[in-house]
Amino acid sequence: MTLSRRTLLRNTALAASFATMPFSLRYSLAAEDTQPFSYEALIDRARAMAGVDYEAPYRPRPEIVQQIDYEQHGKLKFKPQRSLFSGSPDTEGAAAYPLEFFHLGQYFTKRVKMHLVEGDKARLIAYNPDLFEMPEDSPARQLPSDAGFAGFRLQEWHEADDWDHQDWVAFLGASYFRAIGAAGQYGLSARGALINAAVPSSGEEFPDFTEFYIAEQSDPNAPVVVCALLDGPSITGAYRFKLWRGLDRDKGVTMEVEAALFLRKDIERLGLMPLTSMFWYGEYGRERLKDWRPEVHDSDGLAMWTGSGERIWRPLNNPSSMRISAFSDDNPQGFGLLQRDRNFDHFRDGVMYDRRPCLWVEPLSPLGKGAVQLLEIPTDDEIHDNIGAYWVPADPAVAGKSYSLHYKLHWLNTEPYEATNVAQTIATRIGRGGQPGKPRPANVYKFAVEFDRPPVMTQIPYGVFPDVNVTTSAGSVSRAFCEPVPNGNVWRASFDLEIMPGELADLRMYMSLDGKPLTETWLYQFSPDLVIF
Template sequence: MFNRRQFLQVATATAGLAATGFSTKALAQQSLKMGEPVPFSFEALKRRAREMAKEPYSAPPRPSPEVLEQIDYDAHGKIRFKTDLALWADGPSQFPVTFFHMGRFFQKPVRMHVVSDRQAREIIYDSAYFDMPADSPARKLPENSGFAGFRFQESRNGRLDWRKNDWVAFLGASYFRAIGELYQYGLSARGLAVDVAVHGKNEEFPDFTHVYFDTPQPGSDTVTVFALLEGPSVTGAYRFVMQRAAAVIMDIESAVFLRQDVSRLGIAPLTSMYWYSEKAKTTAIDWRPEIHDSDGLAMWTGSGERIWRPLNNPPRIITSAFVDENPKGFGLLQRDRNFDHYLDGVYYDRRPSLWIEPQGNWGKGSIQLVEIPTDDEIHDNIVAMWVPAEPARAGQSFDFRYRMSWSAEEPYPTPLARVVATRFGNGGQAGTVRPKGVRKFMVEFLGPPLAKLPNGVIPQPVLTASRGEFSNVLTEAVPNNVPGHWRTQFDLTVTGTEPVEMRGYLRNGDEVLSETWLYQYHPAF
């Protein structure tokens, strides 16, 4: 680590910077303290990660843990980066960068760097970069303690005030998130997931410890960030090429190296919150009709099947694996966009959907969905990820490329009818004693193939279940005069408490009309 005396103030080092090829125009601010230039390339970062994987893990030092513990939620909320000091506040990028301060919940420092002309300089932390109360415990931290994370502000040339609005944020371990065209944050992504919900093992949360901002050409509509990943079992090098369009598009390239065996290696992991929805809500648990950042997992398999799996808040941790080869895509989506279904000023109806589009050959593996019980909206209890079929052993390496689309809808919508609602209640017929152990399901579909059906033609439901028996099956048009809006209802009779895996879709003869509905039913819950 550089001694503070080695660092130069940009305002007083114009000649020295120009001599190294690191232009003051590339920095475009006069008050951030910068380190000495060192050579940088993505290939060198990958070599560094590969070599680190051969060495035992050493956790990044935490500056003054006793001080960081004092920076609790309230104290952290009062610390604001001064936007006048933002990286690229005056160009060349149209998207300035601001930084998060460390605190009780973000104690590991992230070293930030600016890259120009294949040279990287560290941005040196200084408490003077932040507005904070005079009695803030953050003032007790030592020099060059480090930052917790960063965010890209909206365009300086856009309709929003860039000082008050941001569009992507990296904060905590390898977590990051972005807004979509509805201008609302929601679910998160991660660089890597290690041993999520593995019996007998604690989940590991590797960190982005070093971040590098590539200085763009003036007028560029993309930003490029490199990151070094470090953890007890893994290392990695990442490149993010991000575009702020109607949606936020990220092209990600990762090289991952294993220090130790990993039981469940999650590639392109997504993390969201699902408490309850219209299909299942405990009586009087909350005044709002629904609370979730995402309501389902969408999959586009390598064979071309389109699948919708509504999310659950299960009675215990449940992991579902959907085996595939070279998947075309998957994502956690928020399909219900009706404000009246949430009635909350935090705008769950605007939360972005996040779609993963693999690039290249991902081979054999499975899309895995982990659902964790929760009793509040403050917990992210849903994880979706790709898990390679090949065992993840120490000494191995993995290379993956993929595109992330943070949007309102999936970027490649199915031409088939979509599942728009899943509901259930007591089985049996109205006006009769409802039998025990029987659950009635109602699945709604909407889309052009159903709207084009000739008058009098009723689509046929195709239903299967891992156990139990179906009865009282009925398909009808929803009586709301919306073309192509149909629903299938059926009863499921089942004994025991183990989950039931159900599958269904609509067809007309040999023609498939809808995507496939999957659902995991917990009889005793």
């Protein structure tokens, strides 16, 4: 059904009718707001921008925006009835997933231009304060008409009962974006690019998605296509996201990402396909004594599937000083930050850490040689993202260089391609070393690593115990053995590590039988300052 302007003016239920209006009536865009658009043209723009000086994005009335703090920003709620694409299936302009926008605020100070893509044309979506619930005394009322938006989000399928208060993907702040997983919960984030994180000489740079181009999608099982322009002092880029939600919410969210990146300047540490998460403490670590909850984290480990086929699990740390670990590889098959612990009793928190999504990166084109890097930053609270994981190419990132990326992001309850021939790590525990009933030796720490049982381990004859293969870069290992855990489908491998204060040990361990690996490879970086007894 198409509503004419005359019919609209006669309609006394304006608010109820607004959601069924065609886009052109709801936003009344002038002809000069329309421009030709294609992803290829966006790549050309990004390439050209890399050859000229950087211009920072527009910041409207900074002194006013700074007054829109966390509390004030929370009161600026987009009105669901003003969402684009929220009509019924037979309504002109309706699409599967309603589109809403975020307001500027103290933590989101830069204008981001939003466009609607219709065929080979794009139309600018103008800012309007009437799109938001806005208290009369809100500082936002003092912003100019060209203030613009901070970001956007997509709501659930427009015929779902909860679409107006349940979103499934959001792009907000610099080049950050995130999605809910199969349990319907937000958690960690992804980014467009990571520039010089943990580089003291320059400091980290945060390039911005400065423009978005969003195409409507009327089929809920087809992807929503979003293009974005990236710009920063050292880098430019064009991105095309294909966002799959579908009607089966248990499948989580999948994103196919294409990106063309161009370097304005030399970059000491260029992180591609970066992920960002939070780890305060798990079932191990000194921070357990600082809070009443058993564990607090969005992710508990870095999983890697190497180019040679090895499966690796690296539990996360909250170190006493910033650390970067590099895992060299050639054409890795994937990596991700995962939340393997799904037991609510291990968190006991109403914010549902047990439902936080895993995020797996699947390269769709070869990455070549380089390293997956893991960045761990000290934190004393759960409000800080202190974990990063990303791919760093082996060749230097120098001005004039370009990169072409094609990969998938899987937001799920676990990694999408679980190994069936080796057991997964499900817990890492650390305590005092030595033997019960005897004086505990100084500077000795016991590690107990638990693995779930794949079929190959359940077939081990009674009384046969696999080998525990442990190596360390510092200190010495003793008392390595394994055993099945009573009343559980679990095997536990244990060993003692003697290490002096101030030393740092890179540990590597897996279980095997007759030379054949039974478990994924467990890696851990340990220093005595990580624990308190």
